[in-house]
Amino acid sequence: MSNEYYFDIADSLFNIFSSDNLTNIVTKYQINKYYELNQIHSTIVNIVNDHYQNKLDGDAMITNLKNVALIIKTADCIPIILYDSKKQVLAVVHSGWKGTLNSIVKEAIKKMIAIYQADVKDIKAYLYPSIRKCHFEVDEDVYREFKDKIKDIATYTSKKNDKYYIDLQNIVVNDLQNSGITNIKDTNICTYCHHDKFHSYRYNHTNQRNYLIAMIKE
Numbered sequence: 001m002s003n004e005y006y007f008d009i010a011d012s013l014f015n016i017f018s019s020d021n022l023t024n025i026v027t028k029y030q031i032n033k034y035y036e037l038n039q040i041h042s043t044i045v046n047i048v049n050d051h052y053q054n055k056l057d058g059d060a061m062i063t064n065l066k067n068v069a070l071i072i073k074t075a076d077c078i079p080i081i082l083y084d085s086k087k088q089v090l091a092v093v094h095s096g097w098k099g100t101l102n103s104i105v106k107e108a109i110k111k112m113i114a115i116y117q118a119d120v121k122d123i124k125a126y127l128y129p130s131i132r133k134c135h136f137e138v139d140e141d142v143y144r145e146f147k148d149k150i151k152d153i154a155t156y157t158s159k160k161n162d163k164y165y166i167d168l169q170n171i172v173v174n175d176l177q178n179s180g181i182t183n184i185k186d187t188n189i190c191t192y193c194h195h196d197k198f199h200s201y202r203y204n205h206t207n208q209r210n211y212l213i214a215m216i217k218e
């Protein structure tokens, strides 16, 4: 598979979401330096500076370094870019259902502001292809975890034959808006519906991943 999706974000930012393998992607786009995470469905946000050790545990990275690509791997979870184009501060976020439940985007935004003086008025948010309400089916136990944390969860949920269908993207959008971000774009592409284009774990339990790669350009 080698399908791609990207947003027109800023002249200073390269971004691609691809179902191709990582070697092909970095070769195609001539990316020399890139960092990954050991993604653990946490709310840990790592700062990528000159001392960053690759593949630390965590689910988000922030940097202001140029020509250093940040990578998030997903197969249904929501990959997100947050970018302040004025301060040139970039965050990439892996928001699976646990990260969404625990508002990892809010943690990333807090650190962009505290450490890099980013301004919510200038931060734009981009949600890439991920599993949507049409296919994100959970049982009562998972639904109850959401219900305990998100008071208006019913507005994001449909129930059919004892199964719950949760709109994870709009829970993230609500967190972004509550953080003061108004410039938000969502692809509206469901990875399960489009399993011919992007890897979907729920569709076939694949061990392949889609790669979100973002890099501030010199």
Ligand SMILES: [Zn+2]
Binding pocket: 132, 133, 134, 135, 190, 191, 192, 193, 194
């Ligand atoms: Zn779907």
